[in-house]
Amino acid sequence: MTLAIGTTRRPALSLRRAARPVIGTAAVASFLILWQIVGANEIIRSDLISYPSEIAETFVAMSLSGELGRNVLATLGEFVQGFIPACLFGIACGLAFALSRRLRYLTAPLFAALYSAPMIAFVPIIVVWFGVGRDSKIAMVFLAGVVPIIINTATGVNEVSESWVRAVRAFGAGKWQIITKAILPGALPAVMAGIRLGVGRAIVSLVAAEMYVSILGIGRLIQVYSNSGRAAEIFVLVGVVSVFGLGCVMALRSLERYLAPWRAER
Amino acid sequence: MRSLSDKTERFLLGTLGVVALFVFWEYAANHNIINVAVTTSPSRIVVAFVAQWQSGDLLGDLRVSLGEFAVGFLLSLVIGVALGIAMGMSRMVEYATDPFIWFLYSAPLIALYPLIVVWLGFGYTTVVAVTFLLTVVSIIVNTMAGVHSVEPVLVRAVQAFGGNYRAVVTKVILPASVPLIVAGVRIGLGRALLGVVLGEMFSSNAGLGFRVSYYAGRLRTADVFVALIVLILIGLATDQLCKQIEARLQAWRA
Numbered sequence: 001m002t003l004a005i006g007t008t009r010r011p012a013l014s015l016r017r018a019a020r021p022v023i024g025t026a027a028v029a030s031f032l033i034l035w036q037i038v039g040a041n042e043i044i045r046s047d048l049i050s051y052p053s054e055i056a057e058t059f060v061a062m063s064l065s066g067e068l069g070r071n072v073l074a075t076l077g078e079f080v081q082g083f084i085p086a087c088l089f090g091i092a093c094g095l096a097f098a099l100s101r102r103l104r105y106l107t108a109p110l111f112a113a114l115y116s117a118p119m120i121a122f123v124p125i126i127v128v129w130f131g132v133g134r135d136s137k138i139a140m141v142f143l144a145g146v147v148p149i150i151i152n153t154a155t156g157v158n159e160v161s162e163s164w165v166r167a168v169r170a171f172g173a174g175k176w177q178i179i180t181k182a183i184l185p186g187a188l189p190a191v192m193a194g195i196r197l198g199v200g201r202a203i204v205s206l207v208a209a210e211m212y213v214s215i216l217g218i219g220r221l222i223q224v225y226s227n228s229g230r231a232a233e234i235f236v237l238v239g240v241v242s243v244f245g246l247g248c249v250m251a252l253r254s255l256e257r258y259l260a261p262w263r264a265e266r
Numbered sequence: 267m268r269s270l271s272d273k274t275e276r277f278l279l280g281t282l283g284v285v286a287l288f289v290f291w292e293y294a295a296n297h298n299i300i301n302v303a304v305t306t307s308p309s310r311i312v313v314a315f316v317a318q319w320q321s322g323d324l325l326g327d328l329r330v331s332l333g334e335f336a337v338g339f340l341l342s343l344v345i346g347v348a349l350g351i352a353m354g355m356s357r358m359v360e361y362a363t364d365p366f367i368w369f370l371y372s373a374p375l376i377a378l379y380p381l382i383v384v385w386l387g388f389g390y391t392t393v394v395a396v397t398f399l400l401t402v403v404s405i406i407v408n409t410m411a412g413v414h415s416v417e418p419v420l421v422r423a424v425q426a427f428g429g430n431y432r433a434v435v436t437k438v439i440l441p442a443s444v445p446l447i448v449a450g451v452r453i454g455l456g457r458a459l460l461g462v463v464l465g466e467m468f469s470s471n472a473g474l475g476f477r478v479s480y481y482a483g484r485l486r487t488a489d490v491f492v493a494l495i496v497l498i499l500i501g502l503a504t505d506q507l508c509k510q511i512e513a514r515l516q517a518w519r520a
Contacts, residue, residue: 023361031366048384105279110287116501117494118460120376120467121475124482125490128304204460207376211468212479218377226380234381242373249372 082141094153145198156190338397350409393465408450412443
């Protein structure tokens, strides 16, 4: 093992620079090949671990039959319907907490409790309240997403530098303009961080809620195939959920670039 | 009112907020503003708590959940720190494991849990495994960042005085990485609790996570809230503990 720390860094050779992607790709490729060999030759029972080529075939089959599309759309719909209100309400609420210290102190313990609680534990009670259909999933997405957005918005607004507000006020801005021209742009990075956190929590809670009980959706598919012990289908669905999460992260990044182009230049 | 210090005001208002919520909840439940059968009420939760406590159910569930929590978390702490140091010190190891760690970090592991059930069966082992998987990644990533933050000068100093590989790790790298490891632990503890609940809810027949789902299925909402509130308190307590440790470390380093 070579010590990477403490050794003086030599000027990077082109070989060195290529090392990261090359070694990374090689590791992933050898893992996939090993998996394929072990699975396809039944060295370990393939219904337990499946293997890459079977997963690829399953993915194609599930896409063609429309099974995947239908369920992805259902999950996506629940996510959007829960998360957009969570963003709007969360930012408004966070703003109110930041502007009123008393209000913030009043609600701090409740939000601390909601923030550090494992969100999944709320799934059963939410199902009791909102039923087994779409409503309980939308409520779960909202609940899981809104808390970090509120907390981060409140923190972000508090940390907007006083000089921004004074500068805007010096040019004759009213209270509303101070909020839209100084406070919201200044708090944007923190708000976006809260939204990113919220997305992660919301996806996990949504999938958990669908797995717990539902009629349509990726989580339900996962539950169905796990009951019938189908590893290949589950791996496909794991991939789908990952891509979904990744897509959200990328969409948020481009939204942030659009809303705050001055930050991208740094 | 200015005579109140900020800290007191914070405490008083916070308490007031919680009390007001419970009073309002109790009032609404007793006056049929909300449906007691599904929303229950604070007094009913207290009664349910006493009943669960006296029957020993609550202690039993608590023991199961905390046991899984502790085993899963300690396993991921030991393995996570060891792997994180290996990845931080060797570029080869880092480059080779990076894609897998990244996948585990960003993939919703909840979707993988059915496979873990298939591999390990229902119950204790699965819950611990889910907890371990959810926790270990944040500890690995943070430990690695901690190792990267070590001043190379310090490593060279130990080597100059004849320190061997082991001395470098125990005398320089481990102590210097501690703050970041603790930050990883704080994230990890939250994820560990999530793992316990997830595992118990879907693949166990004991523990607080199982109870939440079990009582909800029987519409015993007061009992659901007992388990839920205990889980929230565990989350708050572990988070506070980490904050204290972080504060101590800050003071010790300064």
